[in-house]
Amino acid sequence: MKFINRFFKKELFYYYFLGLGAFFVLFLFTFRLSSLNVGMNKSEISLINSSSSINTLLSNSINLPFKVFIYLFNIIYAHHIFVYRFTSVIWALIFIYLFYLVIKKKFGPNIATILAILLMCSAWVLHISRTAVPDVMYLSTVLIFWFRDYLRVNKNINRIFLILVSIIVFYLYTPGMIWIGLIGILWQRKVIRELLSRLDRKILILIGTYGIILTIPLIFSTVNHPSHLLTILGLPDSRPNLLTIFETFLRLPYFVLVSMPMNPILWLGATPLLDFFTSSLILIGLYRYIREWPNNYIKIILTTLLVSFILYSLCGPVSLTLIIIPLYLIAATGLSYLITKWFKVFPRNPIPRLLGSILIVLALFVSVIYNTRSYFIAWPNNSKTTQYYTNIP
Secondary structure (H helix, E strand, O other), X not given: OHHHHHHHHHHHHHHHHHHHHHHHHXXXXXXXXXXXXXXXXXXXXXXXXXXXXXXXXXXXXXXXXXXXXXXXXXXXXXXXXXXXXXXXXXXXXXXXXXXXXXXXXXXXXXXXXXXHHHHHHOHHHHHHHOOOOHHHHHHHHHHHHHHHHHHXXXXXXXXXXXXXXHHHHHHHHOOOHHHHHHHHHHHOHHHHHHHHHHOOHHHHHHHHHXXXXXXXXXXXXXXXXXXXXXXXXXXXXXXXXXXHHHHHXXXXXXXXXXXXXXXXXXXXXXXXXXXXXXXXXXXXXXXXXXXXXXXXXXXXXXXXXXXXXXXXHOOOOOOHHXXXXXXXXXXXXXXHHHHHHHHHHOXXXXXXXXXXXXXXXXXXXXXXHHHHHHHHHHOXXXXXXXXXXXXXX
């Protein structure tokens, strides 16, 4: 009887916090989703117009996975801002959950929970997750890290290659993500090659056909508009200025840590991309990477970050959001290193161990308050912001 009582108390405690967390996430991403700004900005209107019919989807199939949701939601409940922006919310929650799984596999549930909260409450993530533009799709960088873990635990070869082809197709539709997919394939090339040799030929043909069918809209769009090929590759339409590329690349760390360029549509003033706590974790993570450089996992994260920097610096269709996932993966390493060192100094003394935990929770709380206030209060009430949100779909 005592065991049963203990079991139910433990289960109820778990489900209570699970429900509380789910309510917090739902509230965070849907609170005033349609009314935080008066109307929508021009980028949102343009995206909605390009997703209004099958013909428009086929004529420009860039970001098709995102546009299909807009199209379907428009059929169900037309001309409602909440419905349009909820598309971004769905994709954001999927990628944040996958990010949580990746960090949990690497560092455990506690660090995964902290980093997932930091990621979802980041002012930039809130901006791109609550706006009807496809920038949120760049959080899909997490897919190559999630797929690496999936390869290790799943023995169903057919399912593995079905998911792999789906990810490749998804990346083809998102500007510039083809390079991130290539990094992931090269990273796992030995495992993929070995599994491919064991895949039945008939299944291989079926999966290949499945991939080709999914890319038909992209092929059709590229044939009719050859310039879309540059967009798929993440390259600008015109020849980029090498000096501008180099300058943007060098200034990116400044944007992340010190001050962003003015962009009232998405950002508040010239505040940095990341808050102080997250930035500190990234610097600590980079310090750990220097000490553990031969690690292949570290090399992939830094390679992904470098490629993301380069693609954004080209001033083409690639969004700054591309650098978010690599930065937060580094931050997870920084937090893990910080906690490990702290507990190594105080292996048995409960007081400093408790104090360390309290300080981390306090830093997390301050970070969440800072970012949510920046997004929900300061940014929409900025006079410059309101100038760009006057259009109604």
